[in-house]
Amino acid sequence: MNAQELRDTTRRLIEHHKGLLAMDESTPTCNKRFAGLGIPQTETARHAWRELLVTTPGLGECISGVILYDETIRQQMQKGTPFAAAIADAGIIPGIKVDTGASDMAGHPGEKITEGLDGLRDRLAEYYQMGARFAKWRAVIAVGEDLPSRGCIEANAQALARYAALCQEAGLVPVVEPEVLMDGWHTLKRCAEVTEDVLRAVFNQLYTQRVLLEGMILKPNMVLPGATCPRQSTVDEVADATVQCLKRAVPAAVGGIALLSGGQAAHSASACLNAMNAGFNSRLPWVLTFSFARAIQQPAMEIWRGKKANIPAAQRALYHRAMCNQAACRGEYTSAMERP
Numbered sequence: 001m002n003a004q005e006l007r008d009t010t011r012r013l014i015e016h017h018k019g020l021l022a023m024d025e026s027t028p029t030c031n032k033r034f035a036g037l038g039i040p041q042t043e044t045a046r047h048a049w050r051e052l053l054v055t056t057p058g059l060g061e062c063i064s065g066v067i068l069y070d071e072t073i074r075q076q077m078q079k080g081t082p083f084a085a086a087i088a089d090a091g092i093i094p095g096i097k098v099d100t101g102a103s104d105m106a107g108h109p110g111e112k113i114t115e116g117l118d119g120l121r122d123r124l125a126e127y128y129q130m131g132a133r134f135a136k137w138r139a140v141i142a143v144g145e146d147l148p149s150r151g152c153i154e155a156n157a158q159a160l161a162r163y164a165a166l167c168q169e170a171g172l173v174p175v176v177e178p179e180v181l182m183d184g185w186h187t188l189k190r191c192a193e194v195t196e197d198v199l200r201a202v203f204n205q206l207y208t209q210r211v212l213l214e215g216m217i218l219k220p221n222m223v224l225p226g227a228t229c230p231r232q233s234t235v236d237e238v239a240d241a242t243v244q245c246l247k248r249a250v251p252a253a254v255g256g257i258a259l260l261s262g263g264q265a266a267h268s269a270s271a272c273l274n275a276m277n278a279g280f281n282s283r284l285p286w287v288l289t290f291s292f293a294r295a296i297q298q299p300a301m302e303i304w305r306g307k308k309a310n311i312p313a314a315q316r317a318l319y320h321r322a323m324c325n326q327a328a329c330r331g332e333y334t335s336a337m338e339r340p
């Protein structure tokens with residue numbers, strides 16, 4: 001393992017209040033988002049959307065790394081440059097999603113286990129050759145009356161740690177994503193308990209599998225009430241609960257924390273990230289930044305709708321979200337920034 005290379009890449013991903021743009025939706029997920037807006041669910045449309053994202057003027061001012069999907073890293077831009085090379089030329093670090101998705105977990109109704117360890121060593125070597133310098137793996141944890149189970153938490157934590165160790169061996173910074181889902185009517189308190197439990201299990205496994213904490217990024221969920229919980233929380237409640245949970249469960253040595261948005265409205269995700277940084281930044285051992293997919297892409301996709309003429313306006317909307325989130329990393333985001 002080249003520890004110095006891993007530390008350097010990690011630092012470059014979190015410095016200057018920049019964050020990550022996740023654009024690694026699997027083909028079915030990307031198609032689902034397109035279908036909702038009447039965009040054709042074709043490879044051509046996915047290519048056009050992803051080229052729009054990475055050619056957004058000024059993106060590298062606010063975004064340090066983009067997470068690609070396997071389909072995209074193998075594609076070229078219209079001018080013939082491979083996506084990864086074009087991203088690197090824009091001063092952004094290319095990354096790649098390396099899990100192969102979550103399957104129903106045997107013996108655990110309602111729960112999923114993320115797959116993709118078979119052959120991973122060879123795939124990581126290939127992605128490194130293609131220019132990727134970090135990699136993401138997402139585990140999903142559902143919350144319900146009797147969920148999550150110990151079996152689901154432990155199996156996903158172990159898979160995350162085995163993937164992270166393989167990434168570091170290959171020179172790629174692992175972005176370790178254990179996502180406690182927002183689906184359900186559970187309370188903020190319940191999300192906090194589950195998130196803390198999951199993070200403790202993940203860090204136990206990362207330690208057991210000898211993962212270099214300084215050379216990894218954690219990508220956790222914010223602590224939120226379930227989407228259908230009758231009592232929704234304020235921005236400050238979410239920020240307090242999330243920071244408390246992270247302080248209890250995440251070792252200070254971890255290279256950085258890049259929160260996911262999890263289906264929150266774009267402005268809510270920015271406001272929560274801002275409240276964490278405005279309220280606690282100077283007292284935290286790690287940088288708190290963003291690794292959003294929907295909360296950066298969605299407003300731009302709604303403008304684009306597959307039409308060439310809408311590209312400049314969609315790119316402006318994308319840049320605006322990236323800029324708002326960078327301001328949130330500084331604790332300087334305000335709702336006034338949302339006005340045109």
Ligand code: 13P
Pocket residue numbers: 022138177260261262263291292293294295
């Ligand atoms: P969201 O920000 O839309 O939750 O996506 C982040 C991500 O990369 C999910 O794996």
